[in-house]
Amino acid sequence: MHxxxxxxxxxxxxxxxxxxFICAIASFSDNFSNQxxxxxxxxxxxxxxxxxxxxxxxxxxxxxxxxxxxSLFTWNTKQVFAxxxxxxxxxxxxxxxxxxxxxxxxxxxxxxxxxxxxxxxxFIDQGHNLRGKDxxxxxxxxxxxxxxKMFADxxxxxxxxxxxxxx
Numbered sequence: 001m002h003x004x005x006x007x008x009x010x011x012x013x014x015x016x017x018x019x020x021f022i023c024a025i026a027s028f029s030d031n032f033s034n035q036x037x038x039x040x041x042x043x044x045x046x047x048x049x050x051x052x053x054x055x056x057x058x059x060x061x062x063x064x065x066x067x068x069x070x071s072l073f074t075w076n077t078k079q080v081f082a083x084x085x086x087x088x089x090x091x092x093x094x095x096x097x098x099x100x101x102x103x104x105x106x107x108x109x110x111x112x113x114x115x116x117x118x119x120x121x122x123f124i125d126q127g128h129n130l131r132g133k134d135x136x137x138x139x140x141x142x143x144x145x146x147x148x149k150m151f152a153d154x155x156x157x158x159x160x161x162x163x164x165x166x167x
């Protein structure tokens with residue numbers, strides 16, 4: 001006869017093994033979902049564009065963000081973290097990214113949205129590199145599953161340009 005401790009250990013080990021197997025299947029099943037997110041970002045207004053006293057350029061934008069991220073939600077999705085970043089090149093850096101807006105989307109019902117906002121975070125370049133600069137607005141998202149590996153992707157929207165003079 002086995003002792004109580006031995007039987008409890010065997011039962012717990014079996015339960016954890018089954019739970020790990022179910023979690024692996026849940027995570028693997030996300031690979032078969034058809035994800036087709038869409039987004040569009042418009043710059044409605046450049047509220048101001050100035051040189052700060054210590055020499056850095058700063059821009060305030062009014063953005064119109066339209067997105068449909070509902071296809072990212074499966075039965076294994078806990079939430080989606082989405083953010084918009086301005087991305088541009090300078091002579092010192094091949095890629096500069098400045099986060100302008102972010103949100104946590106907890107449910108599929110909230111994943112289709114249209115918002116009009118000024119940038120939530122300051123759009124500042126360390127230097128005076130923004131005048132006349134071409135840049136992209138990119139919607140990034142990170143899908144946080146209930147179990148398994150988190151994954152990220154993005155939609156890049158190009159064709160934006162800042163003015164040549166300060167306002």
